[in-house]
Amino acid sequence: MIRPILRLGDSLLQAPSQPVAAITPEIQTLIDDMIETMYAVPGVGLAAPQVGVLLRIFVIDLSVGRDPAGLIVMINPEWQVREGMQLEEEGCLSLPGFTATVPRPARAAVQGANREGEPHTVVGTELLARALQHEMDHLDGRLFVDRLRGIKRDLIVRKIKKLARAGKW
Numbered sequence: 001m002i003r004p005i006l007r008l009g010d011s012l013l014q015a016p017s018q019p020v021a022a023i024t025p026e027i028q029t030l031i032d033d034m035i036e037t038m039y040a041v042p043g044v045g046l047a048a049p050q051v052g053v054l055l056r057i058f059v060i061d062l063s064v065g066r067d068p069a070g071l072i073v074m075i076n077p078e079w080q081v082r083e084g085m086q087l088e089e090e091g092c093l094s095l096p097g098f099t100a101t102v103p104r105p106a107r108a109a110v111q112g113a114n115r116e117g118e119p120h121t122v123v124g125t126e127l128l129a130r131a132l133q134h135e136m137d138h139l140d141g142r143l144f145v146d147r148l149r150g151i152k153r154d155l156i157v158r159k160i161k162k163l164a165r166a167g168k169w
């Protein structure tokens with residue numbers, strides 16, 4: 001089932017998520033829905049708080065469904081490695097139409113459980129390192145605009161408030 005994606009301004013996007021205690025059928029349904037929702041947009045990553053569930057789960061697929069091996073499901077992820085720095089433009093499904101150049105680690109490794117609850121580690125550089133940090137941030141209630149310096153952040157937030165007033169957000 002495709003779930004609605006919350007947008008900047010919704011307080012759930014700014015709240016920290018809680019660890020998943022057990023992989024129940026409800027959790028598996030949530031993960032299936034997150035994957036379906038991510039592909040429907042389409043997007044390359046989605047975190048549970050973006051669909052209003054404050055649990056530490058995210059999905060990433062840089063192939064957007066073209067490569068079955070490209071799908072990453074992470075439950076209760078923890079940082080293993082975060083090093084270096086890259087500066088590239090990125091967006092977020094919770095801020096449709098907006099992008100910014102955001103500093104992210106050049107190399108990242110995250111360990112967590114997969115959809116079946118088995119431990120796995122994902123190691124990435126370039127876009128994958130960026131995506132891992134982006135989704136980890138969501139689990140801590142942080143959006144990419146929160147990684148920007150004041151003026152850049154304010155500009156995007158102001159535009160979104162204007163869209164919201166016009167009923168277009």
Ligand SMILES: [Zn+2]
Nearest residue numbers: 091092093094
């Ligand atoms: Zn995002």
